[in-house]
Amino acid sequence: xxxxxxxxxxxxxxxxxxxxxxxxxxxxxxxxxxxxxxxxxxxxxxxxxxxxxxxxxxxxxxxxxxxxxxxxxxxxxxxxxxxxxxxxxxxxxxxxxxxxxxxxxxxxxxxxxxxxxxxxxxxx
Numbered sequence: 001x002x003x004x005x006x007x008x009x010x011x012x013x014x015x016x017x018x019x020x021x022x023x024x025x026x027x028x029x030x031x032x033x034x035x036x037x038x039x040x041x042x043x044x045x046x047x048x049x050x051x052x053x054x055x056x057x058x059x060x061x062x063x064x065x066x067x068x069x070x071x072x073x074x075x076x077x078x079x080x081x082x083x084x085x086x087x088x089x090x091x092x093x094x095x096x097x098x099x100x101x102x103x104x105x106x107x108x109x110x111x112x113x114x115x116x117x118x119x120x121x122x123x124x
Contacts, residue, residue, distance in 0.1 A: 010081045012045035013038050019120040020051065023105060023113045028086025029098060031105040032061040037085055040076040057109065064101040065093045 013020060020038035021027075027034040036058045043053040052058075054069060062069055067089065075085055093101070105113070 010041070010079045010084075012041035012047055014045075014047040014049075015039065015042040015051045016047055016049035019122075022117055022120075022122055023057065023109075024117070027082055028090050029102075030061075030065065030086070030089055030093075031102050032057065033085065033089060034082065036061060036072070037076065037082065040073060044076060057105075057112070060109075061101050061105055064097060064104050065089065066097040067093060 015038070020042070021034040023032045023035045025031070025034050027037070036053075039048065039051050039053040039055075039058070042048045042051065054073075059069065062072055075088060080088070089098075
């Protein structure tokens, strides 16, 4: 299993045989952001496999963060690195929206995160 910790990476993971980051992994203080980015980059590269980019969790996260889906996809399309993506979210998402997005992912959707980690063979 490949888990890149390179904050400057904009390279797509091949999700036909790999897994995206855990939804609980933080990127610039946001849970789910790295996972959404991994899936969007893989889709753009034609390597999404069985995953879904802009799935209900991606959409729920972006809605609570207050970042329009088309804005997120434009950043991915431009090839921004994780560091640049995180900086964009830090600049454009206020504390209340950050808290709402993180609380939804980490608290309300906790059981779903645990199930995903188990399914993707990460320690729960």
